[in-house]
Amino acid sequence: MxxxxxxxxxxxxxxxxxxxxxxxxxxxxxxxxxxxxxxxxxxxxxxxxxxxxxGDVTARALYPELRLGKGLARHRSDWDSALDHAASVFAATITEHGPDSVAFYISGQLLTEDYYAFNKLARALVGTNNIDSNSRLCMSSAVVGYKRSLGADAPPCSYEDLELSDCVMIVGSNMAYAHPVLFRRLEEARSRRPQMKVVVIDPRRTDTCDLADLHLAILPGTDVALFHGILHLLLWEDWIDRDFIRDHTEGLAELKSLVRDYTPQMVSQLCGISVEQLQQCAEWIGTSSSFLSLWCMGLNQSTAGSAKNSALINLHLATGQIGRPGAGPFSLTGQPNAMGGRETGSLSNLLPGHRDAANAEHRAEVAAYWGVDQLPEKPGLTAIELFEQMANGKIKALWIACTNPAQSLPDQATVRAALQACPFVVLQEAFRTTETARFADLLLPAASWGEKEGCVTNSERRISHVRQAIAAPGDARPDWAITVDFAQRLEKYLRPGQTSLFAFDNPVQLFDEYKQLTRERDLDLSGISHALIDRLGPQQWPFPSGAVEGTTRLYVDGVFATANGRAQFIADPYRAAKEQRDARFPLTLITGRLRDQWHGMSRTGTAAQLFGHVSEAVLSLHPEELRRHRLQTGDLISLKSRRGAVIVPVASDDSVRPGQAFLPMHFGDRFLKGGANSLTLPAFDPLSKQPELKHSGVRLEPVQLSWQLFALIEGNVQQHFETLRPLCEAFSYVSLSLIGRERPALLIRAASAAAPDPHLLHDIDQCLGLNDGPVLAYDDPRRAIGKRVRIENGRITAIRLAGETLARHWLQNLWLEGRADEQLRRWLLAPLSAPPGQIDAEVIGNKTLCNCKNVSQNAVCTGIRRGLDLQGLKQELGCGTQCGSCVPEIKRLLAAQAQPQAAIS
Structure with missing residues (x-):
């Protein structure tokens, strides 16, 4: 075609x-x-x-699957039977236990039309506020910060402010990894305007810090103290905008009284930075003509997330740095349509059009528009509360859409127990491979990216049209269509004989109904339509009827969305993170993102290319911590918190401070036995209800896992994943990843204290295709060591090492090169298992530095040794010429090469 x-x-x-x-x-x-x-x-x-x-179709949910009892297997169903059954169960549950016995847990990856359908379903039809989104884990503290300080959940800035600011402060965000396109834009702006000052506030020294003039490596959780300390200096030095404060704000007197005690000496001690660093930061903020702040999960995912957001916004209000080019508080959204979810009211405390579910007038407005008598008054359950109530038996039926709580929520032991205990769990999902899928009593296949149509709103309030390119595979359907179909069936039980609330045939109808609920609200988008975006391009709200273009910046006139039009200074004291270091848990665990993976890896985890930079979950520790614990890079340890434990390898990393540890947040139980969130805590901010995913108390315990397994098999990686992952449950440590680009393969590392039952190895070999055919084998039963290599057409297609795995890097390299080394047979049949010759450290540590152009770290280092600079490397190798994410690492390699030469000269 x-x-x-x-x-x-x-x-x-x-x-x-x-x-x-x-x-x-x-x-x-x-x-x-x-x-x-x-x-x-x-x-x-x-x-x-x-x-x-x-787009690996083997990872997709392709048709409805239903099981008729816990412990039974799901069987293939059709849409009518599946949705009729779901409607029957929900109706019976509501009739017997009331509308608050059911709940909906949805996602910032849904489209606006999907969100709106779910919201109307929960509130207008079912009659419950038990509808929350995984945006609760992402942006809810930013929502509270904006609403308390400015009156509405409305980021006031635009992306062009990155290029116009004189002082940019990045807080709690590894922007270079989490929002690379914006970071590249900031880099380019900085290269054109070298006078721009960049401050990065982050406990770790990330790639983002490479752009910084000043890196404040504060102790985790001390952001509020830092911001109060900066404000203390702004007031002391009179680096404030008195006219703006007088004309457009209120509440400074109370805040001044609070921050008076946050002296430079006190803040220096609390935050673990020098007084000079604090003073420099305050001076740049106070004396720059434009000040822009950017933040993400480091501020939001905290038991003090709302206070952190408000304390940061206080700095903008004190300096008048809002509502003008290059200035303002600008949250960076973590999901593609978390903003759209907030607009449609898809958090338990919200209603469409930036209304509050607790506000009787707001409820009446929406009820009248929807044509129902009333909306539920009882507060809905937020994400953590929802799963707690489910564990307690209060929630009898749960509908999950486009999210993976069995990976993403903290305290996974509680979450998985709750899912197991819930009588009826529906999962509406594109990928059947997620951790949550195994808990679903009904799995409904949803359309995914490229297969559905609707709208999303990005971080700068810009609404884009998501267009369908191809049909969804199998029986998968768009999320809005599934929701509407279910709602129509449920209406027959809950509203028999009445006109349907869900007479929608396409997403355009949903959007056009929804947008009228924003008319004359702060986010008014009544003038936007799918057709208008197609004609004029993506637009920023507010965009009221009759507008000809969107709104670039908010509050340019100094009038805010509060009752009196004034912004509010918020005076919240600093409160330490919930779990502090102590004798039992002497380390602070920080979680964060990798460059090439996203969230729970349900999508990125299907692309082998995206494992090239980091292939497995590794705990990063400062070299001093490794020495203190007598550990070497690669050693396995048990990482324990008050809620659970996970076994991971360690690595030396001086980007984290002593007393801290860093673990990527992406790895759930599918890729790492137990998963990272088996450690994190469910304590949440009292206002935003956002959990403290970033900060947990942990300790390291040694493990003796002398028996190890290494396996690799190319081909249908998702099928291999499904057959091999359950077999790996027998091992104490399990890590799975993908490697290769042209020939993707599944790679498994596992370890146990003793050799497993021989029948287990036989079953693993059967899955690997190593029990017959062109297979070279060696077994040493006395030492519980075995080797298997399958060679087809002169190259390795499958490997299994059991007992010890010294040769894994050598064999993996042979596989990547597509050959079977002539030394392979001699090594395989030798009594000793070590590979021939000495394995070069570069072979062991080699990784894909530039994923876009498939350039390895070894290739970059070779080029540097030949005298190539950054531009030369770009020209010769192509690295850094597409997305640019590899550039910070390349610069560090160049700097490392220059240091010895400087010492010699």
Whole structure:
């Protein structure tokens, strides 16, 4: 078929990049950045540029699956039977236990139309406020911060402010990894305007810090003290805008009284930074003509997240740095449509159009518009509360859509027990491979990226049209269509004989109904439609009826969305994180993102290319901590918190401070036995109800796992995943990942204290195709060591090492090179298991530095040794020329090479 191009939007973070989907009408063939889209102007990060590689149909949910009792297997069903059954169960549950016995847990990856359908379903039909989103884990503290300080959940800035600011402060965000396209934009602006000051506030020294003039490596959780300390200095030095404060704000007197005690000496001690660093930061903020702050999960995911957001906004109000070019508080959204969810009211405390569920007038407005007598008054359960009540038996039926709580929520032991205990769990999901899927009594296949139509709102309030390129595979359907179909069936039980509330045939109808609920509200988007976006391009709200263009910045007139039009200074004292270091748990665990993975890896985890930079979960520790615990890089340890434990290898990393540890947040139980969130705590902010996912008390315990397994098999990786992952439960440590680009393969590392039952190894070998055929084998039963290598057409296609795995790097390298080394047979049949010769450290540590151009770290280092600078490396190897995410690492390698030469000279 002829190749076609469909303009759409990326489905990852909240930058909202435009993409051009190349397809043949049946299959997506490639993706590139849309040069016409104002969010990215054609640029994509390593994740967005590989979207076409994440369409593995073997990982997809393709048809409804239903089980009729806990412990039974699900069987294939059809849509009518599946949704009739779901409607029957929900209706019976509501009739017997009341509307608050059911709940909906949805996602910032849904489209606005999907969100609206769910919201109307829960509130107007079921009559419950028990509808919450995984945005509760992401942006809810930012919502509270904006609403308390400015009156509405409305980021006031635009992306162009990155280029116009004189002082940019990045807080609690590894922007270079989490929002790479925006970070590249900031880098380019800085190169054009070197006088721009960049401050990064982060306990770790991340790639983002490479751009910083000042890195404040504060102790985790001390942000409020830092911001109060900065304000103390702004007031002391009179670096404030008195006219703005007088004319447009209130509440400073109370805040002044609070921050008077946050002296530089006190803040220096609390935050673990020098007085000089604090003073320099305050001076740049106070004396720059434009000050922009950018933040993400480091502020939000905290028991003091709301206070952190408000304390940061206080700095903008005190200096008048809001509502003008290059200035303002600007939260960076973690999910593609978390903003759209907030607009449609899809958190338990919200209603459409930035209304509050607790406000009787707001409830009456929405009820009248929907044509129902009333909306529920009882507060709904937020994410953590929802799963706690489910564990207690209060929630009898749960509908989950487009999210993976069995990976993403903290305290996974409680979450999984709750899912297991819930009488009826529905999962509406595109990928049947998620950790949550095994708990689903009903699995409903949803359309995914490139397969559905609707709208999303990005971090700068810009609404884009998501367009469908191809049909969804199997029986998968768009989320809005599933929700509407279910709602129509449920109406027959709850509203018999009445006119349907869900007479929607397409997403355009849903959007057009929803947008009227925003009319004359702060986010008024009544003038926007799918057709208008197609004609004029993505637009920023507010965009009321009759408007000809969107709104670039908010509050330019100094009038805020509060009752009296004044912004509010918020005086919250500093409160330490819930879990502090103590004798039992002497380390602080920080969680964060990797460059090439996204959230729970349900999508990125299907693309082998995205494991090239970091292939497995590793705990990063400062070299002093390794010495203190007598550990070497690669050693396995048990990492324990008050809630659970996970076994991981350690690595030396001086980007974290002594007393701290860093673990990537992406790895759930599917990729790492137990998963990272078996450690994190469910304590949450009292206002936003957002949990403290970033900060846990942990300790290291040694493990003696002398028997190890290494396996690799190429081919259908998802099928291999499904057959091999359950067998690995017998091992204490399990890590699974993908490798390779042209020939993807599943790679398994496992370890136990003793050799497993021989029948288990036989079953693993059967799955690996190593029990017959062209297989070289060696067994030493006395030492419980065994080796298997399958060689087809002169190259390795499967490997299994059991007992010890000294040769794994050598064998993996042979596989990557597509050959079977002539030394392989001699090594395999030798009594000793070590590989021939000495394994070069570069072979062991080699990784894909540039995913876009498939450039390894070894290739970059070789080029540097030949005298190439950054531009030379770009020209010769191509690295750093596409998304640019590898550039900070390349610069560090160049700097490391220059240091010895400088010492010699």
């Amino acid at each position: 002829d190749r076609q191009i469909t303009a759409s939007t990326c489905c990852y973070c909240g930058v909202g990049c435009g993409v051009l989907i190349e397809h043949n009408g049946e299959r997506i063939l490639g993706v590139s950045g849309d040069p016409a889209h104002p969010a990215n102007f054609g640029k994509l990060c390593s994740k967005g540029s590989t979207l076409h590689l994440t």
